[in-house]
Amino acid sequence: MRNLYLFFRKHYFYFLFLLLETVSLILVFNYNDFQNAAVYTWSEQAAGSVNSMFRNISEYFSLRNTNRVLTEEIAQLQSRMPEAFYKADTNTFFLRDTMYKSEYRYIAARVISNTTAKRNNFIMINKGRMHGVQSHMGVIIGNRLVGQVVGVSRNFSWVMSLLNKDSRISGKFRKNNQLVNVEWTGGSYRYGTVREIPKHFEIVPGDTIITSGNSEIFPEGILVGTIEDFTISPDENFNTARILFSTDFNSLGYVEVVIDLMRKEKEDLKNSVQTK
Amino acid sequence: MTLKNIIRFVLLVLLQVLILNHVSLGGYVNPYLYVLFILWLPFSTERWVLLISAFLLGFAVDIFSNTLGLNAAASVAMAFARPFVISMISTGADFEPGSRPSIKGQGMRWFLSYAVILVLIHHTVLFYLEIFRFSEFFSTLLRVVLSAIFTLGLVLLSEYLTIRKK
Numbered sequence: 001m002r003n004l005y006l007f008f009r010k011h012y013f014y015f016l017f018l019l020l021e022t023v024s025l026i027l028v029f030n031y032n033d034f035q036n037a038a039v040y041t042w043s044e045q046a047a048g049s050v051n052s053m054f055r056n057i058s059e060y061f062s063l064r065n066t067n068r069v070l071t072e073e074i075a076q077l078q079s080r081m082p083e084a085f086y087k088a089d090t091n092t093f094f095l096r097d098t099m100y101k102s103e104y105r106y107i108a109a110r111v112i113s114n115t116t117a118k119r120n121n122f123i124m125i126n127k128g129r130m131h132g133v134q135s136h137m138g139v140i141i142g143n144r145l146v147g148q149v150v151g152v153s154r155n156f157s158w159v160m161s162l163l164n165k166d167s168r169i170s171g172k173f174r175k176n177n178q179l180v181n182v183e184w185t186g187g188s189y190r191y192g193t194v195r196e197i198p199k200h201f202e203i204v205p206g207d208t209i210i211t212s213g214n215s216e217i218f219p220e221g222i223l224v225g226t227i228e229d230f231t232i233s234p235d236e237n238f239n240t241a242r243i244l245f246s247t248d249f250n251s252l253g254y255v256e257v258v259i260d261l262m263r264k265e266k267e268d269l270k271n272s273v274q275t276k
Numbered sequence: 277m278t279l280k281n282i283i284r285f286v287l288l289v290l291l292q293v294l295i296l297n298h299v300s301l302g303g304y305v306n307p308y309l310y311v312l313f314i315l316w317l318p319f320s321t322e323r324w325v326l327l328i329s330a331f332l333l334g335f336a337v338d339i340f341s342n343t344l345g346l347n348a349a350a351s352v353a354m355a356f357a358r359p360f361v362i363s364m365i366s367t368g369a370d371f372e373p374g375s376r377p378s379i380k381g382q383g384m385r386w387f388l389s390y391a392v393i394l395v396l397i398h399h400t401v402l403f404y405l406e407i408f409r410f411s412e413f414f415s416t417l418l419r420v421v422l423s424a425i426f427t428l429g430l431v432l433l434s435e436y437l438t439i440r441k442k
Contacts (some may be wrong), residue, residue: 013323017356020331024352027338027345028405 024133043122104219107131107261109139112156116163116189123147123159125255129271133157138218138258142244145169145211145222146255158258162224163189163249172223173201174208182209182224189249191228194241202232203241216263223247281317285333288313293340305419307426308347310337311398312434314355315391316378319371323359332356343406350402354394361393379435391431392424399424 008015065084109125125135129152139146139159147167149159162184169182171194184192185200197203207227213220223246230241260266292310299307314330334351338344360376365386372381379387399420407416 013327013356013359016327017352020327020352021349022354024331024345024349028343028349092318145310237370241414 003036006174010251016148018199050080076166105132105261107133107257109133109157109257110254112159114162114249114252115202118213120165121161121163121189121249122150123161123247123252125159125257126155126156128153128155128157130154133257134258134259136217137260138222139255140218140222140258141247141252141255145218145219146247146249146252147225148217149257159255160162161249162192162245162247163164169224171209172212177212179212179214180209190245192225192243192245193229194230194236197230198240199237199239201239202238203227205229209243216260216266219260222239281313281329284316285313285329285336289333289336291342292337297341305422305426307423307430308399308402309427309430309434310347311351311354311395311427312431314351314358315394315431317358317378318374318376319362320373326355326358327352346405349405350398353401354398357397358394361390363394365389370424378439379432380439387435391428394421395424395427395431399427419442 041250084107107127109127109131111123112126113124115121115123123139123146125133125139133152135149135152137149139148145162147159147161147164149157150160162182164168164184167184170179171182172179178198180197183196184193194209205227209224209227211218211220211222211224225243225245225247228242228244230239232239288310292308296307296309310333313333314326317326317329330351331348334346334348337347341347366382375381377387377390382390401424403416403420
């Protein structure tokens with residue numbers, strides 16, 4: 001026993017080193033990967049108060065730089081304000097479709113206000129008569145349907161969202177061009193109703209509905225949604241289905257207004273037939 | 277003497293955590309001047325005092341830099357090596373009682389080899405323990421060497437500043 005004590009005493013330097021090193025390594029491997037709150041609370045607080053005290057002082061030395069950064073940020077934010085690009089930002093895009101000799105024009109617009117929770121929802125966009133927007137023009141986002149313009153002022157337009165009781169879209173099944181009507185019957189903004197599906201027509205969940213192009217509002221082939229589920233109603237002449245809209249109406253940022261440059265020609269033709 | 281060392285301890289920890297921890301050149305080079313405390317302890321320091329104070333030094337730095345145990349392990353390793361390094365590079369002559377290692381007392385060559393070896397030991401333990409994988413072996417080695425150069429520069433600067441003051 002005494003020898004052991006003498007041994008330790010003689011080599012205490014090594015044992016003390018091993019002990020301290022072990023303690024350090026235990027600390028390293030236990031408290032660095034996942035920070036254990038229990039051990040950290042007091043040390044964090046002490047370190048935090050010292051660091052924040054020093055930070056309070058050192059902040060003054062970087063005020064000039066902080067100011068510069070803040071002014072830059074203000075300038076950047078101001079240039080993003082709607083006011084900053086009313087008149088300047090009238091980008092228009094042309095789509096020349098040589099197959100059908102048809103020509104659509106698109107105007108990018110920013111959504112200023114939008115609702116999805118009401119029964120009749122409208123969207124306000126920051127493009128108006130001045131930018132060439134007229135009533136009864138379609139509004140899309142990417143290749144997905146949003147609604148149609150119902151009111152135009154000098155700088156703004158009111159868009160009747162698809163989520164509206166007056167909104168009725170002439171659509172068709174992409175797989176065989178079967179014509180249907182798409183409406184929104186309230187409730188969730190993600191689902192609508194497809195009406196007038198003929199009895200003989202076989203519906204499969206996942207079928208895609210696109211715009212038919214029969215109206216002058218939307219070009220053909222704009223995505224409306226996909227069939228979620230359907231009901232067979234024996235008493236009626238048509239079946240109905242529930243549709244999942246392709247557009248997420250709750251997250252609209254920028255939309256495009258579709259201008260059909262041949263709309264007048266089409267309407268004139270239609271009127272000439274009807275008057276006879 | 278003891279009071280002087282305690283003050284030095286506090287000052288070096290504060291300098292390290294408040295200023296030097298925020299100094300990083302190109303993401304590679306961090307100076308760890310707080311090891312100067314261990315380098316400057318008197319020759320006559322008891323060996324257990326050496327180890328314990330080194331542990332406390334590293335632990336204090338760890339608390340403020342959120343790396344619990346890391347600097348403590350490196351400092352303890354460095355303090356452990358110190359007596360061996362001193363006996364290895366010294367020529368057998370006894371040191372003045374109460375004196376500490378310095379350029380003035382032991383000469384530039386002696387002090388430089390003393391400081392280089394100990395700082396390299398400290399930085400090697402510190403950086404490799406921090407990374408703890410061998411896939412970054414060479415980039416860590418580069419960090420060790422560059423940081424050691426930076427630290428040694430500051431150590432020599434401190435040496436000359438204290439010489440002029442006397």
